[in-house]
Structures are given as structure tokens and as C-alpha cells.
Amino acid sequence: VKVLRRAAIVAVGSELLTPLRVDTNSLFITRELNGIGIDVVLKVAVGDDRRELADVLRAVAPRADLVICCGGLGPTDDDVTREVAAEVFGRPLVEDMARTAALRDRFAARGLEGPMPENNRRQAMVPAGAEVIENALGSAPGLWLEEPGAVVLLLPGPPRELEPMLRMLAAGRLRERSQQAVIVRRVVTVAGRIESETDERLRPLYLEWARAPVPVSATILAAPGQIELHLSARGPRDAADSAVEEAARQAAGRLGADVISVDGRSLEQVVGGLLVANGLTIAVAESCTGGLITSRLTDVPGSSSYVKQGIVAYANEAKSALLGVAPATIDEHGAVSGAVAAAMAAGIRVRAGVDVGLGVTGIAGPDGGSPGKPVGTVFAAVASAAGSRARRFQFFGERERVKFQACQAALDMVRRLLMGR
């Protein structure tokens, strides 16, 4: 039995060839495969087109030990993966009658009216000799084809169906077939520095890492609102783990308080962790970010224990009525000002009875800018028992990008406050 080292991922769906969609399943798949020492050497996106898909499967199968093909297993005429794989690998399709019955039951159980549409039966067709991989969350099962040169795995496209199926395979039969070395990755996230400066500061470490017994490779990438240092090492899990951990530790040592996390945790997770660790609560008063800060904070499981309240107040009257911002402050400094951000932070802190108040006001665009305060001007303030401080930022780009960056900058102010620096 061939050891699985090299994988190719084929994403099927005409929508992936439009300007509107990009395949993201492959990111999850890559993470799972890397975790059991399988490298991804090729990714392909192809449309719901029999001939194109057949060409791709024929071209890709000889180049990989494992081909994971996702999408195109649904009930519609567009869903051609099952038929094409059957044809390319010379396996006639056979209807699995038990599966057809199960599909009918599943359809009936969902309380839908009328009989199951006949096209759903396609999902019960199985290429001869293929093994069926159960799909607990959808009607399209996965299929495992053991070909002479490669394992070909067909999985459904919806992430919530694909992910648990692949996770199970990666913990079970794929792991048994993989080599014993793994690829370990780790991301160090950094706020408040630019890419080239971060690179310059870390350069002396790169050579050291490259020469280590388990070499660590490093790449610096600029992401919205942060810089990321991507570290990876391949080897026995323990050795690779400690190599990237040590590298992350050294990088963090050189970057100091600008490091958000050394384990890929998001800024909202880090802030949440610091609030829990210090037994503190937070409330957020937002204007231009429109609820995004509160939403990101509450993406973290368990956040209801420390996020006490969020108020989105665009209008000046709402800022006064809900947050106690004095109309005179608005008149004097303008609604977009450090003084108003500070008053919003202080106001929600007192009214919500929390330890930390965060206030953000700005101009997300596309309208509302002025020469003195162009689109992208944002003021953020944190208020705590130690008083309040406000900062001015200038962001660039479209409305959503400004919102995101404002959110990132504001949460980073909370992070630095909680770290005491």
C-alpha cells in the first residue's frame, strides 16, 4: 500500500471560475493534511464541465498520491463529479438502493411537502468498488476510490459537510496511510509595525532557524490591520512543534509588545483572554464601526461573561442620550474627534458598569469627509479606572476596509491597556 505524501486538491464548481468566488475548502483540507505529514503540491479549480473535469482528473492523478476532489456531488444536473470520476477511472455507476431509501427517509423527515425530487436519487449512485464515506450533515456521501497510483477522494463542497468528514478521515484511515513526519505551522501576529521593518528586525533569526536541526522556514505577510510571520517546520511532531515554538518565542522577544499572539489567535481572542485573566468586563460604544467591534468580540465563545453591552450610536442625539456625551463636547470638537471618542468610552463604561469602556468615532466613507478630517479619519478611546486615552488614526480604502482597520486599531488599544503597556 502506497504511503501518502503528495496531495492534489481539485475544487469543482463553475462559480470558482467567476470573479465572485474563490475556493476556501482547500485551506481547511491543507491544514488537515499537513497535520498528518501530507504536502499539498497542486490545487486546481475547474467548472461543472464534464470534459474539463475529466481532463483535470487524468492530468492530476499521476502527479499525486492523494487526489481530493470537492464539490459537484449534489442532486442537480450541474453536479458531475460522481459521473466523471466513474468514467475516468473506468468504474460503472451502481445505484445503492439502501441509500436511495435513506434519502427518501431523510427528505420526509425534514417535513418537506410532496415526494423527494427524482434528481436526488443521483446521490445514491456509487462508482463500482468505491467505498462510501458517510456524511452526517448532508445528503451527498463521500466516495473513496483506491486507484493503482493514487487514492481519489470525492467529498461534498459545503464546508459544514466536508469538514467533519475530512477530519474523521485525517484522524483515521488517511493518517494510517501517511508518513510519520508532520508539517507544523504557526503564525505570529503583529500590530503597529510595517512589513519591511518587521522583516528587518527578524532577519538575523532567519539564518539561525534555517540551520537548526529541525529547520524552520519563515515568511512575512501583510494582512489587513496586522503583519503575520508564518513559521513552519517538518519532522516528528514533537521536534517540529518545539522548533516552531522556539522560533515564535524568539520572534516575540524581538518584537515585544507589538506581538498580538504567537499561536495565530485573533486579536478578539487575545483581548477576551486578557479580560478573563484579569477578571474584567468591557462595553463598546461604536459609531463608524457600526457594531463590528462588538460582533468580533462576541465571536469568541464564552464572551457573554465579559462583553456586557454594545451601543451603536450614529446620531449626535443618540450619543448624548445613550452614552451621556455632552452636546457641548460635540459642538466644540465635532462628532468625529478625540474628545467625543473619549466621552463615548467613559460614558458607556459608567452606564454599563464595566471595567473597560471603548469608544470609536470616525468617517468610514465614501461620503462625509472634509479637508481636515478626510474619509478614513478615526478616533478611538479606551476608558478604565486609570482614566481614558484617545488616539487618532488615518486609514485608507473602501468603507468596509476602513471599518475593519478601525476595529483592529481599537481592539489593539484595549490589548495594550490590559497588558499595561
Added chain:
Amino acid sequence: VKVLRRAAIVAVGSELLTPLRVDTNSLFITRELNGIGIDVVLKVAVGDDRRELADVLRAVAPRADLVICCGGLGPTDDDVTREVAAEVFGRPLVEDMARTAALRDRFAARGLEGPMPENNRRQAMVPAGAEVIENALGSAPGLWLEEPGAVVLLLPGPPRELEPMLRMLAAGRLRERSQQAVIVRRVVTVAGRIESETDERLRPLYLEWARAPVPVSATILAAPGQIELHLSARGPRDAADSAVEEAARQAAGRLGADVISVDGRSLEQVVGGLLVANGLTIAVAESCTGGLITSRLTDVPGSSSYVKQGIVAYANEAKSALLGVAPATIDEHGAVSGAVAAAMAAGIRVRAGVDVGLGVTGIAGPDGGSPGKPVGTVFAAVASAAGSRARRFQFFGERERVKFQACQAALDMVRRLLMGR
């Protein structure tokens, strides 16, 4: 000279085969190519690996009229695209001495110390017979290789360099070589139906569309919280435009009030449009969605004219203090109940002085579920001059997925209210 109809995009870079990065240049490239009538039939991501890239170029070139290969043209040893293309297409590399001199000037002009690293000379190597495409924003020029079966275009990876270069080509020589037809796309979004049912209902139209003078192709996709019908047609711009427009109109006729939009507008854009058209204002009281509804509503430019307020109230006391939910209602029905959602909607409507109040309460998970109200249970309510109505939903998946679906369902209730059905 061959007309360019079918393009393949090859993205080169080992980072694109990690779990952390996905190629997005291809979205921009696809938009530009579609605009001049060129279809993308295949996308490939491959690492900085000579053998793999050579295999990909050999496999892809016969399948497309135009191969656009991006990335791997830089000065480092990792940058192999130029050499590999030269080898695959049998063109020796020739140093362009004028270009080497220009690179030295560019290096000196940036005020860097010492002589230019010899590595940089690689960027002056040109495959014999290739035309150089100038890069105004970086040191790696593009290369145009006229092969017998296909045009092979090598472009730098950084979007700010690639985009202006491709835009120029698409307005000039690529357009001259393309057929005179364009590809027009349109997305119809649908709420409250499942994929197979939508498909079943639209099936009679597919055949009609396929047979029309300008045929329209259709794909149905399940996206989080909605179903999408992707329509596309190829032809002279006006004919293609009216073909997809007519198809969208027919699809909308069959799907009725479940259609969110026939032009790809998001639910929040549609709701915003309906509010503006009716001169109405809205305020949102959120619990489990944590601010996401307000954030999505305010992603729409101009939303500050109709989104008056958002309040995120997790704690029961906050629901009472900020929204006027009677403690007795919470005691009797529980914080996650239709009665509380309705009271939240009615409360914020009155307190914010708006026309429409939206209230959402639920259990996003992973904790907090009970047998009667498992994780994913969500109640949403809309309040207006006509009174208030609440609905119960059951969603599945992780916290962020539940949040998103709850958000979608709640906004869809507002949409239906504003449409009067």
C-alpha cells in the same frame, strides 16, 4: 492569429499551498478577461518548484488559448517562473543588457548601499522571442510568449504591479485578440428555500434559456443563509445583458417573494434600499448576534440616514434597562423566547423613535443549550406600526455560523415586512 476565448490562470507561490493563503489575483484577472469575452476554464495554484511548474505549464497550455501565469518573477532563488517557461517552451534565456543597466539605475536610485546583488540580474533575462511588458511599479517586467497554440503571459505576483499591467493589456492587445463577445453575469439570491427545491422549480426555465438565441447558463449554489442562482451569457454586450436580465426576471417570477435580489445585491443592501424607498428608519436590539446585524446594515454606504441605533444587550438587566423588556416577560418565557424577541423589537422601536424595530435573541453556542432550546435556537421579531411578529428558527453549526444565519433570517423578516408579504 488565434482568437482568445479560453484562459487558464496559473498562480505560482508555495505560500498558496499552505492553509493560510489563497490566490486572489485570479478574481481580478477573471473580471478583466470576462469583460473582453474571455472565459476562465481552469485555475491552478502551484509551488515555487521547477518540476511541478513545468508539469503544470505543459498540461495547461494545450487546454487554453491564453495562459496567465502570475508570480515567481522576482529576484530570489525561489522565483523560477521565467526559467521554467523558457525551458518548457524551448526558448533560451537571453540577458537584456539595457534592462540590466536599468535595474542597476533603479537600484542606485533607491539609495541602497553597495552594488546591486547579482541575483537581481535574473530579472533582465528574457526568453528568446518573448516580448517584454513594462512594469511601472516594480522591478520584474511581464513577458508575452506567442506560442503556436496559446499566448502565455507571465506577470508579477504583487497585485499592485499585476493589476495595472493586466488592465492595460485587457484594454489593448488582449482585447484586439479576443472575440467581440463579452461574458455577462448576474446573481439572483433567494431566502427561505432549499437548493433542490429551488432547482426543481426553475428546471423548466433552464432548457428555454439554453435554447435562446443568446443562451443563458445557470448554476444553483447554497451559500450560508441563502441560495444563489448564478446566470451568465456570452454575446455582444447589449444582447448578453438583456438575455441575463430576462432570465433573472423569469426566475424571480417563479420564486416570488423569496427572491432577495436579482442583481447580486446583498440582503443588507436590499433592506437598506427598501427603507430608503419608503422613507423609514430602523433600530436593532441584538443578543446572540452580538452587533453583527447592525454592522452588516451599516456596511452599506449611506446607511447612517436610516440605521438610527443598535444595542447589544446580553444580560437580562441590560435587556430591561436599555430596551424596556419587562423582567416578568423574561421570568415567564426565558431570555431566549419569542416574547422577549418581540419585547426587544418593540422596546427599541419606541426608545429609538424609529419605524421598524428588530429584536433577536438566541443561543449561538457552543454552551447554553438545553433540551427544549438547543444551541442554534434563535427567535427574531420585527416591530412596526402594524404591530410585531416573532419567529423561531433552528440553525446548525458553529457559533459564527449560527450568528450569521440568525442575522440573515432576521434581516429577511425585515425585507418581507417592508415588501408587505
